Amino acid sequence: MLRDITLGQYYQTESVIHRLDPRVKLVGTICYIISLFVVNNVWGYLVAALFLALMIHLSNVPFKFMVKGMKAIVFLLLITVIFNMFLTPGEALISFWKLTITKEGLRLAIMMAIRLSFLIVGSSVMTLTTTPNNLTDGMEKLMNPLRKIKVPVHEIAMMMSIALRFIPILLEETDKIMKAQIARGADFESGNIIKKAKAMVPLLVPLFISAFRRANDLAMAMEARCYRGGDGRTKMKPLVYKKADRIGYLVLSIYFIVCLSIGKICEILMGMILGIMMSVG
Amino acid sequence: MSLILDHVNHIYGEDTNLAVAALRDINLVIPDGQFIGLIGHTGSGKSTLVQHLNGLLQPTSGSIYFNGQDISDKDFNKKELRSKVGLVFQYPEHQLFEVTVFQDVCFGPKNLGLSQKDVEIRAYNALKQAGVKEEQFYQSPFDLSGGQKRRVAIAGVLAMQPEVLILDEPTAGLDPKGRDEILGQIKKLQKETGITVILVSHSMEDVAEYVDRIIVMNKGAVMFDDVPKEVFKHYEALEEIGLAAPQVTYIVNRLKKEGVPVDTNVTTIAEAKDAILKVFKEGFSPC
Numbered sequence: 001m002l003r004d005i006t007l008g009q010y011y012q013t014e015s016v017i018h019r020l021d022p023r024v025k026l027v028g029t030i031c032y033i034i035s036l037f038v039v040n041n042v043w044g045y046l047v048a049a050l051f052l053a054l055m056i057h058l059s060n061v062p063f064k065f066m067v068k069g070m071k072a073i074v075f076l077l078l079i080t081v082i083f084n085m086f087l088t089p090g091e092a093l094i095s096f097w098k099l100t101i102t103k104e105g106l107r108l109a110i111m112m113a114i115r116l117s118f119l120i121v122g123s124s125v126m127t128l129t130t131t132p133n134n135l136t137d138g139m140e141k142l143m144n145p146l147r148k149i150k151v152p153v154h155e156i157a158m159m160m161s162i163a164l165r166f167i168p169i170l171l172e173e174t175d176k177i178m179k180a181q182i183a184r185g186a187d188f189e190s191g192n193i194i195k196k197a198k199a200m201v202p203l204l205v206p207l208f209i210s211a212f213r214r215a216n217d218l219a220m221a222m223e224a225r226c227y228r229g230g231d232g233r234t235k236m237k238p239l240v241y242k243k244a245d246r247i248g249y250l251v252l253s254i255y256f257i258v259c260l261s262i263g264k265i266c267e268i269l270m271g272m273i274l275g276i277m278m279s280v281g
Numbered sequence: 282m283s284l285i286l287d288h289v290n291h292i293y294g295e296d297t298n299l300a301v302a303a304l305r306d307i308n309l310v311i312p313d314g315q316f317i318g319l320i321g322h323t324g325s326g327k328s329t330l331v332q333h334l335n336g337l338l339q340p341t342s343g344s345i346y347f348n349g350q351d352i353s354d355k356d357f358n359k360k361e362l363r364s365k366v367g368l369v370f371q372y373p374e375h376q377l378f379e380v381t382v383f384q385d386v387c388f389g390p391k392n393l394g395l396s397q398k399d400v401e402i403r404a405y406n407a408l409k410q411a412g413v414k415e416e417q418f419y420q421s422p423f424d425l426s427g428g429q430k431r432r433v434a435i436a437g438v439l440a441m442q443p444e445v446l447i448l449d450e451p452t453a454g455l456d457p458k459g460r461d462e463i464l465g466q467i468k469k470l471q472k473e474t475g476i477t478v479i480l481v482s483h484s485m486e487d488v489a490e491y492v493d494r495i496i497v498m499n500k501g502a503v504m505f506d507d508v509p510k511e512v513f514k515h516y517e518a519l520e521e522i523g524l525a526a527p528q529v530t531y532i533v534n535r536l537k538k539e540g541v542p543v544d545t546n547v548t549t550i551a552e553a554k555d556a557i558l559k560v561f562k563e564g565f566s567p568c
Contacts, residue, residue, distance in 0.1 A: 173375075179337050180376040183368040184437055185360065185392030202388065205378035209423070 011128040015060035022138030024248040041263040069124040084109035132164035154230025284311040289343035303329040318488030321498030322523040335366040367443030373434030377422040389441040407440035428459035445477040529553035
């Protein structure tokens with residue numbers, strides 16, 4: 001029942017994307033997200049979609065898994081679309097009662113929907129192909145320069161990795177407690193919102209207790225192994241860039257440049273075609 | 282009142298590349314009033330199996346019948362099934378949440394929609410049956426010891442007054458004394474009320490004394506299904522799948538091998554003692 005959440009879940013398989021250095025994937029995801037929000041024309045989105053499709057294809061992860069992550073944001077997506085559609089001022093398209101759908105609004109709504117869904121699927125590609133440990137390793141390495149200005153980079157990365165590590169554990173625990181309470185006749189599905197909220201108490205109390213117990217155990221285990229923060233700590237498998245990673249960065253820069261300039265290129269091309277047609281005509 | 286499993290299969294993560302067949306072609310009949318031990322190594326599918334029995338998991342293929350009704354039918358009343366088939370999970374103390382022990386045990390019957398009075402009567406009886414002391418009734422369940430918490434959690438399921446009680450490793454993490462107490466209590470309960478009990482365990486030693494029938498699971502399939510004496514005869518096969526027969530089985534078999542005419546058909550320490558003493562009474566002398 002709770003297995004539908006794929007954000008932050010790793011999908012074990014063998015692929016080029018899986019083998020990439022986590023730093024490449026992190027930078028790539030950030031670039032991709034930036035590109036989504038900078039681009040404002042159809043051609044750019046087309047390039048973004050093609051790039052995403054290529055990455056999904058290369059990652060060997062079934063497309064189903066990517067879409068599963070979307071389920072969690074369907075609601076958010078709907079709200080965004082509706083608000084944008086009705087509340088953007090501009091040329092009226094359809095209007096009924098007190099609501100008006102404007103042309104600008106529709107455009108903005110579609111754009112936001114595309115941005116959000118690409119964003120989720122794009123970051124799913126990263127989380128599905130990178131183990132949480134690798135991901136936080138990459139993050140630590142990327143943020144390393146910040147240590148000069150006294151940012152506790154290692155601690156942040158460690159907290160991240162523990163938090164990510166706990167997601168599946170707590171999900172499993174939730175599943176277990178939920179089943180145990182259902183076995184005692186609990187009903188989590190029916191009833192109005194207040195009843196549903198009340199029904200969560202038998203689930204949340206044991207869950208919190210178990211989370212604290214686990215946190216306590218983990219802290220003890222870390223201390224018992226002499227963990228004392230990042231200073232002087234070495235890695236068993238330090239991250240090293242390989243040839244594939246350099247190619248990855250190259251592909252990424254090409255994508256970034258193409259994606260941002262394609263609007264201009266198309267404009268110029270269209271202009272040229274139009275010009276030629278005009279002169280011919 | 283019986284449970285019938287007909288060619289039940291269950292596959293976890295069916296459409297991923299991590300698909301695991303947890304149950305393979307399980308066929309079982311569980312009649313009324315039996316005390317059954319469900320034994321298997323970690324990962325043999327026993328927990329998966331018991332979750333099918335009260336409809337928490339659906340079989341990937343095959344059917345389960347409760348009193349002649351298919352429980353995966355759309356119009357089947359799952360809630361009623363769950364009140365009739367009580368399932369006590371592993372480490373059930375992790376499900377406690379109420380302010381007092383008594384209120385926690387009330388949770389189950391309350392969900393059945395009973396009147397306040399009936400709920401309290403059931404909770405009181407269940408706590409008594411599980412062997413919780415009265416002075417603990419109004420304590421916070423989180424202040425109790427591990428063994429006590431577990432009794433409260435078992436009482437929480439007993440209060441539903443199930444016809445079939447399933448306990449998934451009820452003795453995990455308990456000391457030998459706590460283990461014997463809980464198992465003794467369950468046996469007593471089963472004798473008094475005549476309910477069906479399914480005891481899931483990975484230890485033969487635990488169940489040998491109490492059960493009428495043992496079902497051995499291995500890699501998701503039923504390997505043996507018989508009375509304890511018969512199952513323990515296969516102690517060598519059991520060892521191969523990482524289980525072991527009770528220690529007395531080894532002792533008597535070893536004695537037999539060394540030429541002592543002892544009856545190897547024993548399962549408990551008491552029976553073994555009698556069998557060995559009998560040999561000496563009949564005038565056997567070593568050397």
